[in-house]
Amino acid sequence: MHLFKKIFSKSRAQEGGIFFDTIQKILGFTPDTIDHYKRAFTHRSTNKxxxxxNPLNYERLEFLxxxxxxxxxxxxxxxxxxSGDEGYLTKMRxxxxSREHLNELGRDLHLIDLVESKVLTQHFGENIHGNLFEALVGAIYLDKGYIYCEKFIHNRVIAPYVDIPKLEGKVISYKSLLIEWCQKEKRTFHYDVFEDNGIDAQKFFGVKLSIDNKIIAKARATSKKKAEEIASKRAYFAFQEKINNK
Amino acid sequence: MHLFKKIFSKSRAQEGGIFFDTIQKILGFTPDTIDHYKRAFTHRSTNKxxxxxNPLNYERLEFLxxxxxxxxxxxxxxxxxxSGDEGYLTKMRxxxxSREHLNELGRDLHLIDLVESKVLTQHFGENIHGNLFEALVGAIYLDKGYIYCEKFIHNRVIAPYVDIPKLEGKVISYKSLLIEWCQKEKRTFHYDVFEDNGIDAQKFFGVKLSIDNKIIAKARATSKKKAEEIASKRAYFAFQEKINNK
Structure with a gap:
C-alpha cells in the first residue's frame, strides 16, 4: 500500500514535471490533482x-x-x-x-513564472500577482479541501505577514522601534547584507542584524528594506520582555 | 462508552434546558459547547x-x-x-x-424567539432575523468547525432556497409555470390549505397541491403563498421530464 502510493505519486510527478515540483515546493504538500493548479496558472489569452x-483559465478560481x-x-x-468588534474585524480583514497585499504575496512567491499565456508577462498589470495568488488558493480548496486551504493561508499569509499591531497602525516600523531601543540602551547595532542573488527579475536579499556585535536575527526577502524589517521584528520579539520592562 | 456519552449529553441538555433542545432541533445535530449558541442569541442590550x-453578545459572531x-x-x-464567470458568481452569491434573504431565513427558523435582550423584541428592526442567522452560523463554526457549518448551510440555505434558474431570473414563479403546464395539458389542479396553526406571531401553513384530483406535492411554510410556491416547485421537478419532453 505504502509502496503503491509512492509509485503513484512518482508517476504523477513525472506527468507534471518541473511544474509539479515547483507547485509542491510552494504548497508545502503534495498535490493530488495537478490539473487544478495548471488551471490556476492558465491565462485567458490561451483561449483554452x-x-x-467552458473557458479554461484561472478567473473563476480567483473568486473561489x-x-x-x-x-x-x-x-x-x-x-x-x-476585544475587536465587528467594525474592527472588517477593517483588519x-x-x-487588500489588492496591494495580495500582489505582494504573489510576487514574493514568483507565481508569474508559472503562468501559461499568449500575452508577454511584462505586459500584465500589477494585479496579476494577487490574482494568481487567489487562484492558487482556489485550486488548493478544490484539490484538498478547506483544512489544507486554511493551513496554506496560515503558513503563507498569516504567519509571515499578519502582524496585528502593525495593521492597527500602532507599530509603523520594527526597525525604528529597535533603533530607538538600542539608542536608549546605548547599544551598538548594524545591519549587514550577507546575500544578494544579483538577478534583477527575482531579487533576493539576506540581512543579518547584530547588536553589540552579536548576531541577533537573520532574514531573507525580496528587498533589502523588507529583509531589514523582518530581522528587526524578530529581534524585537526576542527582546520584547526587556523592552516592555524598561 | 456509549452509556457515558448518553449520560454526558443528558447532563448537557439539562444545563441548557429548552434552549438546548430548540437549538438541537434547528441544527439537526447535537451541539458540543452550548455557550457559543447562547452568545449567538445574546443581544448587546444585556450589557453582558x-x-x-469583553462585551458578550452576538455582534462579532455575525462577522464570522x-x-x-x-x-x-x-x-x-x-x-x-x-459556465458562470467571476461576475456571474459574484452576482449570484x-x-x-442578501440582507433580505438572510432575514427570511432567520424569520422562518423563528430565531427571534431565542433572543435574550433588554429591548422588547417588537422594537427590533427587520435585520435582527438575518443578524441572528449569521451569528448562529458563526457559533456552529466555533462549536463544530467548517464541515458542520457547510452541512448546516447546505441543509438550511442551499437545499430549500438556492434555486439557480430562479436567481437568474429565468423562473419567476414555479406556481405560474405549473399552472401554465396544467392548462396546456388540460389537467385540473387545486391548492388546499390543510394546516394553519392560527398563531399570529408564528404563522404556519401546510398546502397540498393536487393535479387531476391526485395529491402531487405537500409543503409547509410561514405563508400560504410560500407554501404554494414550494409545493409547485416540488411538483414541477417531479414533472420536469414530462414538461421538457413536450
Whole structure:
C-alpha cells in the first residue's frame, strides 16, 4: 500500500514535471490533482476550453480563492482579537486581503513564472500577482479541501505577514522601534547584507542584524528594506520582555 | 462508552434546558459547547461581559457567520455553475446572502424567539432575523468547525432556497409555470390549505397541491403563498421530464 502510493505519486510527478515540483515546493504538500493548479496558472489569452466547452483559465478560481481567504482570515482575526468588534474585524480583514497585499504575496512567491499565456508577462498589470495568488488558493480548496486551504493561508499569509499591531497602525516600523531601543540602551547595532542573488527579475536579499556585535536575527526577502524589517521584528520579539520592562 | 456519552449529553441538555433542545432541533445535530449558541442569541442590550471583560453578545459572531456563509455559497456556486464567470458568481452569491434573504431565513427558523435582550423584541428592526442567522452560523463554526457549518448551510440555505434558474431570473414563479403546464395539458389542479396553526406571531401553513384530483406535492411554510410556491416547485421537478419532453 505504502509502496503503491509512492509509485503513484512518482508517476504523477513525472506527468507534471518541473511544474509539479515547483507547485509542491510552494504548497508545502503534495498535490493530488495537478490539473487544478495548471488551471490556476492558465491565462485567458490561451483561449483554452474544458471538455464541456467552458473557458479554461484561472478567473473563476480567483473568486473561489478570494472567498476562502476571507473566511480563513475572518476566523483568525476573530480568535486572535477577542476585544475587536465587528467594525474592527472588517477593517483588519480588508487590510490583509487588500489588492496591494495580495500582489505582494504573489510576487514574493514568483507565481508569474508559472503562468501559461499568449500575452508577454511584462505586459500584465500589477494585479496579476494577487490574482494568481487567489487562484492558487482556489485550486488548493478544490484539490484538498478547506483544512489544507486554511493551513496554506496560515503558513503563507498569516504567519509571515499578519502582524496585528502593525495593521492597527500602532507599530509603523520594527526597525525604528529597535533603533530607538538600542539608542536608549546605548547599544551598538548594524545591519549587514550577507546575500544578494544579483538577478534583477527575482531579487533576493539576506540581512543579518547584530547588536553589540552579536548576531541577533537573520532574514531573507525580496528587498533589502523588507529583509531589514523582518530581522528587526524578530529581534524585537526576542527582546520584547526587556523592552516592555524598561 | 456509549452509556457515558448518553449520560454526558443528558447532563448537557439539562444545563441548557429548552434552549438546548430548540437549538438541537434547528441544527439537526447535537451541539458540543452550548455557550457559543447562547452568545449567538445574546443581544448587546444585556450589557453582558465575558471573563476577560469583553462585551458578550452576538455582534462579532455575525462577522464570522457572514464569512462562512460567503465561502460555502461561493464553493457551491463554483461547482454548480461551471459556465458562470467571476461576475456571474459574484452576482449570484450576493443575491443569496442578501440582507433580505438572510432575514427570511432567520424569520422562518423563528430565531427571534431565542433572543435574550433588554429591548422588547417588537422594537427590533427587520435585520435582527438575518443578524441572528449569521451569528448562529458563526457559533456552529466555533462549536463544530467548517464541515458542520457547510452541512448546516447546505441543509438550511442551499437545499430549500438556492434555486439557480430562479436567481437568474429565468423562473419567476414555479406556481405560474405549473399552472401554465396544467392548462396546456388540460389537467385540473387545486391548492388546499390543510394546516394553519392560527398563531399570529408564528404563522404556519401546510398546502397540498393536487393535479387531476391526485395529491402531487405537500409543503409547509410561514405563508400560504410560500407554501404554494414550494409545493409547485416540488411538483414541477417531479414533472420536469414530462414538461421538457413536450
Amino acid at each position: 476550453l474544458d471538455a464541456a466547452g 480563492g478570494d472567498a476562502m481567504l476571507s473566511s480563513v482570515i475572518a476566523a483568525h482575526l476573530f480568535n486572535q482579537v477577542p 480588508s487590510k490583509i486581503v | 461581559l465575558d471573563a476577560a471583560g 457567520g457572514d464569512a462562512m456563509l460567503s465561502s460555502v455559497i461561493a464553493a457551491h456556486l463554483f461547482n454548480q455553475v461551471p 450576493s443575491k443569496i446572502v
